[in-house]
Amino acid sequence: MTKSALPKPIIIDLPYQSIDDKAEIEKAFVEQLGYETLSAVERETLHYIFDYPTVYVVHSKKRNQHTLRPEYTVYVGETNNIRSRTMQHLREDPKTRVDWKEFQENLQSDARSVWQYVIGNPHFNKSLTLDVENRLMHYLLGSDAVKNLNNRRTNAQGDYYTQDEFNQIFSDIWMELNRQDPELFPAEEIIRDSALFKASPFHQLSDDQIAAEESIMDALSEALAGSGDSADSGLSRLIFVQGVAGTGKTVLLSHLFYRIATEMDINGRINDEDDEDILETDSSLKISKEDRRKAYILVNHNQQMHVYNQIASKLGLQKH
Template identity: 40%
Template sequence: MVKISKPVIHEIDYTVDGLKKFSESAVNFKKKSRKYLLDYPTVYIINNEARENTYNVYIGETSNIKARTNQHLLTNDINRELSRLPTTNSASMFVIGHEYFNKSLTLDIENKLMHYLSTVDQVDTVYNRRTNQQNKYYTSEYFEEIFSKVWQELRKKNKILFPLKSIIEDSALFKASPFHKLTREQIDAKDKIYTKVINSLESDKVGELILVAGEAGSGKTVLMSSLFYDLKKELAREVESKKELKVHMIVNHDAQLTVYKQIAEKLGLTSKNNLEAVLKPTRFINNITNEDPVDVVIIDEAHLLWTQGKQAYRGKNQLHDLLERAKVVIAVFDVNQILTTEQYWEEDELEKIKAMSKKNDNYIFLTNQMRIDAEEQTIDWIRNLVDNQIVLNIPNDDKGYEIKIFDDAEKMHNAIKEKSKNQEKGISRVVATFDWKYVDKRKPENEEYWMVKDNDFKIPWNYQLKPKNKSVKYKDVSWAEQPHTINEAGSTYTVQGFDLNYVGVVIGPSVKYRNGKIVFDKEESENRKAKQRRTLKDGSKEYLSDFLLKNELNVLLTRGIHGLFLYAVDDQLQEALLKAQKGEIKIG
């Protein structure tokens, strides 16, 4: 086994004098340090403390650190973004060298530093250009270990700018970052979409639909985030007009909207026109006309768009309206994550949009499971529970994914608390099916909070408890990232689209087990949007609760990266799950 050495990291003042001192003092460096910093490729981080404990950063790599630093200092035309970084005494530069550094490895280190630093709370802005993901190369097998050692050494120099990796990796911002290293499937999809967008813009058509499908956890959000970054940063250079293009990210989910807005602000992706780069569909539709369409619209979680009029939206189908207002629409769609009657698509309408995209070879289906870190038989167990509504014996998982059934909800909550205490295990939370009453912005009559209850167990629904640390502002932080929410139960409204390391699901009384099958009972659900009737286009009214409550269960069961803990209120379902844990389910 190869032992990976520590990197060499040297900090200099980011000034002409600082560069001069670095050059002069290099003769006194140890031989290896001098070689790795001056003769090998290096990675560097320019950081400017714009305000106390708040930084702007630029990350780069070079084969000649002295020449490249001189260019940054004296010739700002080389990098316009960098010219916005004031070269004051508060600016410094970390120069990073390593014996294994080559061009490909330094590009990967640069990209990963952009990924991590762009999600650090104390970093205001990352001034960089497009990503430079590398594939296989000579030292690629050592990349992760080398990066960890680089980060550890940087932490010794500045713990505020370089916090614990585990804290960063738990943030929703990190998980949705455009700087994730993409899989081959995602790279192929991204290249195909990018080419389609260029061809479509040059033909000047309106309403070209590119549909991206795949189950929960198949990497759709990361793909869209990466596309959004590249389209905003690079697309204008690729098309003949070279004019600034109007590219917008649309998302109909409050928590995800906040995450995308933060990404746009930190990475300089905000619009120069009056309309925000990241916004909700109704605001976009009400501000853009058919006569003046934008260039590209990306819709994450397009299954959350409305298919009927509601509130300020006066149309009939938001996706159709978006297609009339953009030359290209890239939509992520998962029919198994539709949760309310106002999002429901009738089968023939759904087939029409699929056919529209397939006609021009614009239908992309992602198959890899990116979230659940488990063996295939474990994923199959979850899919059988949801899709086929059957309970099978829980398989052993050699990758360590943990499915555990609890005979008491309180014990499950305590187990989730234990997982959450360990920073290496990351954020873990309890969630529940919407089977207990909750009314937003209203207090219950006889209790302090709206509660999820079973026997002696009770826990408040999400967004009710106040943080203990009043000095921390959690307005722009997702529900699960707020420490006090370990004592609340999340719902599909707070966790859809987000990851948890371990998820404990209280399966409420709307999910039952009868005659060897899971069934759904709308009378036990408090989710009015799932159990009310929907008026169909032929004028008939139909209950969609079986479909929508099944999707609710699907969203909750697919949040956990490393583990899924379960407790069922229905006695027969609980009995079946406990039998499955012991391997006592008889097949056939």
């Protein structure tokens, strides 16, 4: 299938608690299509939203009291069952997660204060939705309107069937999101010019970067677990990464910092599970905020330090 023949994304923006409200769903779909009513064929298209893998973007907007500029709190995820996932987020996550507690409080004061973009496509499969999720995190990090950006787990995927369609499918998704809300989803060229985009931990790593990262993560895990050569030394571990300019050291550093801060517990255990459906049902795979390994990054460059501060603040790795 040629790129021009790829199916267009199906995107609806719903009040978060309206996932089972048929009238609200059809109203949102009508607005997205620009029609007055839906035909039977168009109603059938909703099958790709509720019965296929989907990606979703939960968002809540406030105005900064000083600048009056919009500030969004955003959660990005993917799932095989959007109805079930929505209910799980509403029931369980506010008990343990600050970001979902904020969403819950907003919903209690105004039922239409939290909305959710649900994104479907007839070509979606698990790997493709994981890649869309990862790149949405990458792009939204570069959106000035996003103040808080969260998700459960994100890793760019390796090779898979239909990977050659990914770039075009994502570009179509972002273009449609930009059409619906240019404030939250700026044009691609604006995002790509952002310093946060360029230093983002959500870049897809090269094979060499992946090999270096895994080697470093394994060494850290071994040291923290008290095994191997460093078990009895009681000394810190110093790891050097060398490479000429342009080989991706900055991106690797950002990616490593994010993984250490979100995937490694105090004993060096690494949870790199990227399937949110599994994480929701198997609590043993989750690492609580209290059990996470603390990570710090030292940057000998004022401008780059500001960029890393912004990234860490948006991703909830440090206080604003």
